[in-house]
Amino acid sequence: MKRSRVPSLVLDPVRESLISSSGALLINEVVRVAGLDRGLSRALAPWRPARAIHEPGKVLLDVAVAVALGGDCLADIAALRAQPEVFGAVASDPTVCRVFAALAGDVDAAVSAIRTARADARAVVWARRRPLAGVxxxxxxxxxxxxxxxxxxxxxxxxxxxxxxxxxxxxxxxxxxxxxxxxxxxxxxxxxxxxxxxxxxxxxxxxxxxxxxxxxxxxxxxxxxxxxxxxxxxxxxxxxxxxxxxxxxxxxxxxxxxxxxxxxxxxxxxxxxxxxxxxxxxxxxxxxxxxxxxxxxxINHDRASRPxxxxxxxxxxxxxxxxxxxxxxxxxxxxxxxxxxxxxxxxxxxxxxxxxxxxxxxxxxxxxxxxxxxxxDAGLQNLPFHQYAKNRLWLEVIALAADLLAWMQTLAFDTRHPARRWEPKRLRFRLFTVAGRIIRTGRRRHLRLPRDWPWNHLIDRGWNTLRTA
CATH class of the missing domain: 3.90.350.10 (Transposase Inhibitor Protein From Tn5; Chain A, domain 1)
Incomplete structure (x- = not known):
C-alpha cells in the first residue's frame, strides 16, 4: 500500500454541514445590487404555470449561477441545491427541464424577455460603477x-x-x-x-x-x-x-x-x-x-440583381x-x-x-x-441540448453567467486591481470554491471562511464593497 503524502490522513465517512461555494456570496450580492432576480421574474412571469412553486426567472438564474461556478449542464444545478443556506430553494432537475421546455416553446419571445432583463440590470450596474474609464x-x-x-x-x-x-x-x-x-x-x-x-x-x-x-x-x-x-x-x-x-x-x-x-x-x-x-x-x-x-x-458592377x-x-x-x-x-x-x-x-x-x-x-x-x-470555460464548449431552441436558451444562460462574473469584478474591485482581469478559471479557484461553515449566533447566521485561505482579503473586500449598495 502506498503511503499518503499527508501522514495519518484518512477519509472519514462522517459528513459535516459545510458550504463548498462560499465565495458565491459575491455573485448573490451582484444579483441583489443589479436587481436581476426581480427583473427575470417579471420578464418570465408569462411562462409560470398557475400552481408552480418555482418561478422560471429564479430557475434560469440558478442555472446561470451554476454555470458561473463551473457547471456546464443542467444537472450541475445540484451543487446549488445542496447549499440552500446560500442559494435558497432550488428547483429539482425535472422542474428545470420543464421550465426550459416551456421557454423553448416560444423561444423568440423568451430570448427577448431575458435580454430585456439583462439590459435593465446592466444599466443599474453601469450607473453605479461604469466599467470603462473616462467620461x-x-x-x-x-x-x-x-x-x-x-x-x-x-x-x-x-x-x-x-x-x-x-x-x-x-x-x-x-x-x-x-x-x-x-x-x-x-x-x-x-x-x-x-x-x-x-x-x-x-x-x-x-x-x-x-x-x-x-x-x-x-x-x-x-x-x-x-x-x-x-x-x-x-x-x-x-x-x-x-x-x-x-x-x-x-x-x-x-x-x-x-x-x-x-x-x-x-x-x-x-x-x-x-x-x-x-x-x-x-x-x-x-x-x-x-x-x-x-x-x-x-470597378463597380452595378447589376440590378445584386442587392x-x-x-x-x-x-x-x-x-x-x-x-x-x-x-x-x-x-x-x-x-x-x-x-x-x-x-x-x-x-x-x-x-x-x-x-x-x-x-x-x-x-x-x-x-x-x-x-x-x-x-x-463557462458553458460554451459544448451545447448540451438536442433541440436548437433550447440551445439558444443555453446561450442566454451563458451570457447571464458571464455578465454576473464581469459585474462582480466591476463592482467589487478597484479599477486597476489585478482581480478585474481574472478569467473564470482563476475566479473560481481563488474566490468561489472556498469551503466555509455557517455559525448561528445571536439570531443571525455567519459564514466563516478558512483561517489561512490566501485570498480571504479579496472576498472580504468584495463583500464589504457590494454590501454598501
Missing part, C-alpha cells in the same frame, strides 16, 4: 468599443442545427459581441446569437443583427460614442453602411486584395510610420501607413501595417518585398488619432478572442 460619450477613454466575432462550437452528436463548418469541423457557429473594458478590466458579452454550423463568418446580415442586438444591451446614454471593431469577416459594404447610418465609428479588418497590392506598390517609402505596442513604445520591425490616397478607383450598396461608405480610410514575418512563416501573394501586409478600414478622424494609435487600437481586437475563450 461617457467622449473619446478620452469614454468610447464604448463593441467587438464582434464568430466562433465555432463543436458537437459530438447529430444535434439540431449542427452541421459541417467552414473549418471542416462539425457543430455550430454562433456570432458573439462583447464590450471591451480596456487594458485594466475584462469584458462582458452583449449578444450571443446561435447559428447553424454551415453559417459563414462573412454574412453581413448576421453581423447587422448581432450589432443591433448588442446596441440594445447598452444603456441609453452609452450609445452616442460606440466604436464597432471586427475582423475581415465583417468587411462588407452592407455592414459598414449600416454602421455609418447609425452614426457610429468602426475599425474593421480589410481584405488585402488587388487594390491594396496596387496601393502598396506605389506608396512612397516616407509614408510609412513606426508602429507602437499597447504601452506606447515603438514596435520593432513594424510600420503603418494610410493607403486611402493611393487606392485605385474600384445592397455598390460602393464603400464615404469617409472610409484604409490603413496598412507591415511587419517582418517570424522565421518559418509562409509569405502570401499580397506581401510585398518580404513584409507581411495587413489592413483595416476605419472612419475615425480628428486630432489625437495618429496612424500608430489607430493601428494599435484595432490590434487590441485580439481581446475578443480572450472573451470567447473565457466563455468556453
Amino acid at each position: 461617457p460619450g467622449t473619446r478620452a477613454g469614454g468610447q464604448v468599443i463593441v467587438d464582434i466575432d464568430a466562433t465555432l462550437v463543436g458537437a459530438h452528436s447529430d444535434k439540431e442545427g449542427a452541421e459541417p463548418t467552414f473549418k471542416r469541423g462539425f457543430g455550430f457557429a454562433p456570432m458573439c459581441s462583447f464590450v471591451d473594458h480596456g487594458e485594466h478590466g475584462t469584458g462582458e458579452p452583449l449578444a450571443l446569437d446561435l447559428r447553424p454550423g454551415k453559417a459563414s463568418p462573412w454574412i453581413s446580415a448576421d453581423h447587422i443583427t448581432t450589432l443591433d442586438n448588442a446596441l440594445a444591451q447598452l444603456p441609453d446614454g452609452e450609445r452616442a460614442q460606440v466604436l464597432v471593431r471586427a475582423d475581415t469577416g465583417a468587411c462588407s459594404k452592407a455592414f459598414l453602411h449600416h454602421v455609418t447610418d447609425l452614426g457610429l465609428e468602426y475599425s474593421i479588418g480589410f481584405t488585402a486584395q488587388d487594390t491594396v497590392a496596387s496601393a502598396i506598390a506605389v506608396i512612397p517609402e516616407q509614408a510609412w510610420r513606426a508602429a507602437i505596442d499597447g504601452d506606447g513604445q515603438p514596435r520593432a520591425d513594424a510600420q503603418v501607413a494610410e493607403l486611402t490616397a493611393w487606392m485605385p478607383a474600384p 445592397g450598396p455598390k460602393r464603400w461608405p464615404a469617409g472610409m480610410r484604409v490603413i496598412a501595417r507591415r511587419e517582418r514575418p517570424h522565421p518559418g512563416a509562409q509569405l502570401r501573394l499580397t506581401d510585398h518585398n518580404g513584409w507581411r501586409i495587413t489592413c483595416f478600414a476605419t472612419n475615425t478622424t480628428g486630432r489625437g488619432w495618429s496612424l500608430p494609435l489607430l493601428e494599435v487600437r484595432h490590434r487590441q481586437r485580439a481581446r475578443c478572442e480572450d472573451r470567447i475563450r473565457a466563455l468556453k
Whole structure:
C-alpha cells in the first residue's frame, strides 16, 4: 500500500454541514445590487404555470449561477441545491427541464424577455460603477468599443442545427459581441446569437443583427460614442453602411486584395510610420501607413440583381501595417518585398488619432478572442441540448453567467486591481470554491471562511464593497 503524502490522513465517512461555494456570496450580492432576480421574474412571469412553486426567472438564474461556478449542464444545478443556506430553494432537475421546455416553446419571445432583463440590470450596474474609464460619450477613454466575432462550437452528436463548418469541423457557429473594458478590466458579452454550423463568418446580415442586438444591451446614454471593431469577416459594404447610418465609428479588418497590392506598390517609402505596442513604445520591425490616397478607383458592377450598396461608405480610410514575418512563416501573394501586409478600414478622424494609435487600437481586437475563450470555460464548449431552441436558451444562460462574473469584478474591485482581469478559471479557484461553515449566533447566521485561505482579503473586500449598495 502506498503511503499518503499527508501522514495519518484518512477519509472519514462522517459528513459535516459545510458550504463548498462560499465565495458565491459575491455573485448573490451582484444579483441583489443589479436587481436581476426581480427583473427575470417579471420578464418570465408569462411562462409560470398557475400552481408552480418555482418561478422560471429564479430557475434560469440558478442555472446561470451554476454555470458561473463551473457547471456546464443542467444537472450541475445540484451543487446549488445542496447549499440552500446560500442559494435558497432550488428547483429539482425535472422542474428545470420543464421550465426550459416551456421557454423553448416560444423561444423568440423568451430570448427577448431575458435580454430585456439583462439590459435593465446592466444599466443599474453601469450607473453605479461604469466599467470603462473616462467620461461617457467622449473619446478620452469614454468610447464604448463593441467587438464582434464568430466562433465555432463543436458537437459530438447529430444535434439540431449542427452541421459541417467552414473549418471542416462539425457543430455550430454562433456570432458573439462583447464590450471591451480596456487594458485594466475584462469584458462582458452583449449578444450571443446561435447559428447553424454551415453559417459563414462573412454574412453581413448576421453581423447587422448581432450589432443591433448588442446596441440594445447598452444603456441609453452609452450609445452616442460606440466604436464597432471586427475582423475581415465583417468587411462588407452592407455592414459598414449600416454602421455609418447609425452614426457610429468602426475599425474593421480589410481584405488585402488587388487594390491594396496596387496601393502598396506605389506608396512612397516616407509614408510609412513606426508602429507602437499597447504601452506606447515603438514596435520593432513594424510600420503603418494610410493607403486611402493611393487606392485605385474600384470597378463597380452595378447589376440590378445584386442587392445592397455598390460602393464603400464615404469617409472610409484604409490603413496598412507591415511587419517582418517570424522565421518559418509562409509569405502570401499580397506581401510585398518580404513584409507581411495587413489592413483595416476605419472612419475615425480628428486630432489625437495618429496612424500608430489607430493601428494599435484595432490590434487590441485580439481581446475578443480572450472573451470567447473565457466563455468556453463557462458553458460554451459544448451545447448540451438536442433541440436548437433550447440551445439558444443555453446561450442566454451563458451570457447571464458571464455578465454576473464581469459585474462582480466591476463592482467589487478597484479599477486597476489585478482581480478585474481574472478569467473564470482563476475566479473560481481563488474566490468561489472556498469551503466555509455557517455559525448561528445571536439570531443571525455567519459564514466563516478558512483561517489561512490566501485570498480571504479579496472576498472580504468584495463583500464589504457590494454590501454598501
